[in-house]
Amino acid sequence: MKDPHSTRDIGPRVGTPLWLYMVSAVVAGTGVLVVSGLDLGLDQISGLVGEPLVWVLLCMIILGELRPVAVRGQAMDGGSPTSLPFTLAIVIYYGLPVAALLQAVAAVVAGFARGHAAHRNAFNAAQYTLSLGVADAVLRLLQPILARLEVLPTGGELAVVALAGVAYLVVNRILVMCAVAMHERVPLQQVLFKDLTQQLHINAVLVSLAPLVVVAMTYSVLYVPLFAFPLSALHASALMLVRRDHQANHDELTGLANRTLMTVRAQEEISHARQRGGRVGLLLLDLDRFKEVNDTLGHATGDRLLETAAGRLVHSVRPGDLVARLGGDEFAVLLPQVRDTDAAAEVAARLRGALGEPVRLNGVDLDLEASIGIALYPDDATEFEPLMQRADVAMYVAKAGRTGVESYDPGKDRNSTARLSLFSELRRGLAEGALEMHYQPKIRLSDGRPIGLEALARWRHPTRGLLAPGDFMPIVEESHLSRAFTSQVLDATLARTAQWRADGFRLPVSVNLGVRELLDPALPATVAAALREHGVPSAQLVLEIGEHALIVDTEAATAAVHRLRDLGVGLALDDFGTGHFTLAQLAGLPLDEVKIHESFTAHLTGGSDQGHTVVRAAITLVRALGMRATAEGVQTAALAEAARETGCHAAQGHHFSRPLPSGEVREWLAAHDGGAVADTTT
Incomplete structure (x- = not known):
């Protein structure tokens, strides 16, 4: 053969x-x-x-x-x-x-x-x-x-x-x-x-x-x-x-080398270069808008597109170079001998040019584009893992700036060594399915019944154990991993929601979105495809949008929120009170719910009278706009009662339940009469 x-x-x-x-x-x-x-x-x-x-x-x-x-x-x-x-x-x-x-x-x-x-x-x-x-x-x-x-x-x-x-x-x-x-x-x-x-x-x-x-x-x-x-x-x-x-x-779909072989070969080439002198180049490549194509035209078309991309990459590199698929739409190219950064950039430009030729699949003309990051041994790193991290940083810079190709520049790298190491481990963890979903119940304050669940990701780190979102979410939100992360969270959450639905528990489940996810043009198609795949009604999914995501680019964020509303999913503003988002801006958004951050909620039972008045006024306005107010971070019965008296419809916090591993949710819901459907009362 x-x-x-x-x-x-x-x-x-x-x-x-x-x-x-x-x-x-x-x-x-x-x-x-x-x-x-x-x-x-x-x-x-x-x-x-x-x-x-x-x-x-x-x-x-x-x-x-x-x-x-x-x-x-x-x-x-x-x-x-x-x-x-x-x-x-x-x-x-x-x-x-x-x-x-x-x-x-x-x-x-x-x-x-x-x-x-x-x-x-x-x-x-x-x-x-x-x-x-x-x-x-x-x-x-x-x-x-x-x-x-x-x-x-x-x-x-x-x-x-x-x-x-x-x-x-x-x-x-x-x-x-x-x-x-x-x-x-x-x-x-x-x-x-x-x-x-x-x-x-x-x-x-x-x-x-x-x-x-x-x-x-x-x-x-x-x-x-x-x-x-x-x-x-x-x-x-x-x-x-x-x-x-x-x-x-080797990768089963494309026949290219996989991450394992790429790692072994790269370490061999670095060892050879260390003995004889010379440079080794590493190119990391991410296909732009591939997720949108995959969700719109289906996985079969997406697979054919990946096969086409793989063939073009292989026939555009130099003899002796190794092309690998790392997972999803991410590829790597190892340059065993490269003169300098300019020579590596020439290879990268040739790769982009080959990918840029139109592809016709299922009667549709598709344009492929890629963002490529370049790092060289020994200029940028002397070991493979740091070299991969540097190339990844360069690729992120190319993607963020839409420049196509970028070489590693320490001046554009905001990462510490520890952060880069964690980033590399997280990327590997995503590829290996190391995310674990926990779910925190949301309780209706009028009768104490659960009316929803919030999906919260945990990362099973190989040496540090189970990490909370605060330990790794900043890395996700500032890197190109955000799309893969959101896709995995959606898939895992909706798969579990479908199981609970079959068991008679039909509460809405919410998933958090950051800035990059909200402004991703492929997000609506991704959400729609995930709902179809798992057979979950759109009304049973709630997307929680962080306040900061609406401030960075208000016009683009507002348009994105309206596109999501067209899907029929629920929409909630998360962490209200942590930024500079105004109540006037709130009136222009098609939201169902406003979740008040725990630092704001705390004023209901402590702090100044002025703070208490501000929180009460905000909740009153939220209700006047036809939205539900949910108090976050409720740790005590006194705070739960204060939230109810102030007009909050629901609350979350350890007073009601800690975030539960997915395997414990069904039993908890059964014990707390959690077979409710979507709650629409304000």
Whole structure:
């Protein structure tokens, strides 16, 4: 199977070292094939063409080329071809001309069957010919009798056969790895010794079979195809292990490397760069407005869009660069060797240009755009995790400023080392589903019955345990993680709401929105899609909008609130009294509820008379506007009673209930007569 993300079928530019090397190899291989063929007379050639054994061997070599034995870390169509025993046997039995010709034909046939480019097929045929030429030279030099036609090696000659096999393998590996090193632009020693131990074990088995193939050839042509069974079993067992390794290290949807493989490769490249000098680049890329496309056109279209983006990214990077999908619409590109920031920016610009080409899916033309952040080793960080954090900061700057591409600038980084570490851990936590939802009941003050639940996210940190929102929400609200965070909270909350609804508990559940979430153009589509997916009526979802979110950009926020109202969801103003939001502004918003912050509510039982009067007046105006007033942070019975007397419709706080883990909510509701429907009284 051809790897859709391989760049080895892209021909080298004329005049480059790789082009010169491949041309030289093809010329040399062709020369060896022609010169060796002169040893064959016309009678011999005619006899070989009419010999069934030759055709059987050709088929076995082609089959062996198509069924290599791969090792961990290799592509599933890579590895040591199981054609080696037959090719080496032909060198022993028939000589170099026949072996080289059959192997060259098989390499070209198998290459075209896999969809490989012509230059790659020509080089493979040439390097096989040169490797076989060296093996034949060893046989001629150490045991001339083995260079004759149709000779059966004896026990004493097996050592010479083994040396010929070793010579073949050494030359073959050097020829191939030189091309790989030049293609990927890495030092030869970096690829020459990679997976060498595993390759030696496999190739030792394949070489040891060559004398047995010769023995089978001398007895009957029918014996030769029997080798297909053990070799196919070897291929299948190795392929099973490679597939398992591939699945663990690659994204299932796009086939790209995943976060695990990206981390390993990046650490390897940083280690190489530390030893030899030079720079390693890391690009983090986030697709703009992908969530909007996904929610509007469906997940299937979104998946196809991601596959398209992955293909474009792979074919826009340099040979040797690694493209990975980190999750969702976030990708990373590792640049193992990069000259400087400008060179990395050139790659980033090429990526944006490739993504910017229109995509037509389901009859709709879509435009892809991306924000890309760049960080370099050792300029910006000397370890992988800090390097990833710096690239993420740069990407956030690019997204916030809509500049497309940004390199890491310490002057624009407001994060401390601890904050960056927490940010990286949170991003990983979101990808791994580390959020846990708790729900705090909202109580109607007139009769003490629960009339709603507020969803509150907790983060199960791997070392610090369960973290409250105050420990991580500032990071969410100031980064590009806000969209993924809101999406996960909505999904988890509505999934749980649907379960409670099926159990007969139909209270509305509220979810908090920050500035970035409210002003996200994709939010209405995200909410609508989540409601549809979980089968929850829109009236059973309440979106709580922080007071600060309405102050930052009042005009845009007001428009966003009206768009959300069109969905039919409930809307509440949260944390009223903490900022500079005026009661006059409140009148222009289609809100159902105003939640009064606990610092404001506290004036009802303590503080100055003036404070008490202000709170009472605010609650009166809220009610006059047809909205419900809810007191937050109610810790005592006295405060609950004061809130009721002042006109608050409902209250929340530890006096009634702490935030409950999702698994405890159903039991709590059952014990408190919580099977209510949406409460609309003021």
